[in-house]
Amino acid sequence: MKNDDLVICRCEEVTQADIKEVINQGVTTMNEVKRLTRAGMGLCQGKTCGRLVAGILSGETNQPLQELKPSTSRAPTRVLPLGTLSKTTQDDD
Amino acid sequence: MRIEDHPILGKTERRERITLKVDGAAVPAFEGEAIAAALIASGRRVFRYTAKRREPRGVFCALGRCTDCMMIVNGQPNVRTCVTPARDGMVIQTQVGRRGGEATHDLETENS
Numbered sequence: 001m002k003n004d005d006l007v008i009c010r011c012e013e014v015t016q017a018d019i020k021e022v023i024n025q026g027v028t029t030m031n032e033v034k035r036l037t038r039a040g041m042g043l044c045q046g047k048t049c050g051r052l053v054a055g056i057l058s059g060e061t062n063q064p065l066q067e068l069k070p071s072t073s074r075a076p077t078r079v080l081p082l083g084t085l086s087k088t089t090q091d092d093d
Numbered sequence: 094m095r096i097e098d099h100p101i102l103g104k105t106e107r108r109e110r111i112t113l114k115v116d117g118a119a120v121p122a123f124e125g126e127a128i129a130a131a132l133i134a135s136g137r138r139v140f141r142y143t144a145k146r147r148e149p150r151g152v153f154c155a156l157g158r159c160t161d162c163m164m165i166v167n168g169q170p171n172v173r174t175c176v177t178p179a180r181d182g183m184v185i186q187t188q189v190g191r192r193g194g195e196a197t198h199d200l201e202t203e204n205s
Contacts, residue, residue, distance in 0.1 A: 010153070011160055013145045043160035043171065048153075079160065079171050 008056070009049040011042020019053060023060045030071040033057060045077055095134050111181035120185075128174035128185060129155065129162050140164050140174060141188035165193040 004017035014037045022036040030053065033039060039053050040046030046053075050070065058065040098104050109124040113131060122131030129152050132140065139149040140162045153161035157176035165186040166172040170193035174185070186193065 010150070013143055013148070043163070044158060047158045078157075079173070081169065 008052050009037070009039035009042060009046075011044050011048070012038040012040075014039040014049075016056060019056050020060060023057060028057075028061050028063070030054060030057065030068055034071045040071055043079055045073065046071065095130065109181075111179060113179060113183045113185055115185045116187055122179040124181065125178045128164070128166065128172075128177050128179045128183070130175075131179050132174065132185075139187070141193075142190070144190040147189075164188050 004015065004020065006016045008014055008016050008019060018037050019033060019039060022033055027033055027036060030040075030050075033053055034041060034046070039049055054065060054068050054070070057063070058068055095105065107123075108126070111122050111124050113120045113122050113128065115132065115135075115137070120131055120135045120137075122128070122134075129140070133152060138151045140151045141164055142149055150161045152175060153159045155162070155175045157173050160171070160173060162174045163171045164174050165188050166174070166177060167184055170188055171191075
């Protein structure tokens with residue numbers, strides 16, 4: 001397939017070739033792709049590339065898209081200054 | 094350009110005219126509009142350069158999800174300019190890399 005130099009994860013600058021490479025090494029889950037390539041670990045937390053990564057993984061491994069489990073999401077889901085968190089702690093005291 | 098008369102949202106309300114300082118230059122804006130809206134209206138397309146490849150990025154999703162339009166606003170890096178309201182006198186800088194503190198001369202060397 002062409003366009004392997006397409007940037008899939010815009011935050012971490014991960015290309016389609018990077019993702020296919022780890023899949024060729026035997027990766028079959030979204031979490032594994034994320035941890036090996038960092039796709040989805042950048043500032044937007046996979047909001048932009050998640051579906052694209054799922055599509056590539058589904059196509060390359062012949063797994064139906066709806067059966068792929070999404071990668072684990074953890075808070076904070078968007079960029080926060082650390083001060084926001086420390087302020088909350090102070091208010092609770 | 095700005096959309097002055099939107100087919101669904103109607104006419105744009107005229108708001109107070111303010112001035113942003115963008116990379117040292119004065120850029121006109123309307124109070125409370127998205128910083129990105131003022132920058133696009135002023136003709137700017139590049140808001141930041143990426144950390145690894147030093148590629149230019151600007152407005153992509155324009156609704157606060159993709160983080161492509163992040164700039165340094167009043168000294169704070171990684172501010173989403175498409176959802177951050179413009180205020181008079183805001184100091185805005187092109188962000189290079191993750192924190193924006195990476196020297197711009199690297200950028201010039203790598204692009205040449």
